[in-house]
Amino acid sequence: MSGRRSRSRQSSGTTRISEDQINDLVIKLQQLLPELRDSHRSDKVSAARVLQDTCNYIRNLHREVDDLSERLSELLANSDTAQAALLRSLLTQ
């Protein structure tokens, strides 16, 4: 560990990535996650847990987007004239 530290110190002073910085980012990430945001044990959630939940959440979002785009494509294919009216009205609002 000390070997790594010395190497990191000599790489550059400006781009040394500190623990606090990473922790800060992880906390910000935690605020975004729906299940962890309202957790009252906010101090005790480990970084690994946050990261794991983030991965799952992103996968969920991807899946939702895929489902929605499939539904959207079906709707677009089926309703032509109604959709044209809709697009026109939405674009000129």
Add this chain to the structure above:
Amino acid sequence: MASLTSDNEQPPTNSNSSSTDHVRKKKSLFASSPSSSRGNAASVPTRDGDSHPRWRSEKQQRIYSAKLIQALRQVRLSSSSSATTSSPTAQKRGKAVREAADRALAVSARGRTLWSRAILANRIKLKFRKQKRPRQTVIPAVTTVVTTGATSSRGRKRRVSVVGLNKKSLPTVNRKVRSLGRLVPGCKKESVPVILEEATDYIQALEMQVRAMNSLVELLSGYSTPGSDSAPPPI
């Protein structure tokens, strides 16, 4: 709102200059402090609790919806005029819609984030392969200048990032950050704080995308049911 749509037509038109913009943006990213305030300070004056109103504002939602609708209209036109007469498979259509939505999302990001640039670059890469190569050679040179003395700066950064999170199970955390980086477009080889920051922005953008597509689906299904000629509900 004609102003909104005209405002947003600028980014997609210059696909050639956007690659040089990538280089410039990357350079300024590394030159400024690597702290997480770089992307947020530009859009949010105070970055306390309230997370990134950038992706939650009404205006952003309208911008994205307008872009999305334009992109979807192009998808519809292209699929109807293409040679595939009988309807293309649902998967292909869905994929085209997904790509159009992602592209609209990336454009709405205004090129400030890695993942948006990666999404747009992927599409450009498919069309013009030559443009990617000069970009690749320029970037390592830029990063070596700023991050002093590391030729394989990416590899060096990875070793630096291993230094302490909570000091327990570092390899686990690192591994999870890596897998997170694989999920976010364009972040497969970035350092840990970059991945984390890109992930925060990406999640919010994805949430907005889901919300927008949901409302669009609702509107369309409302229209396709017979007898619904009433005025569209306000967005």
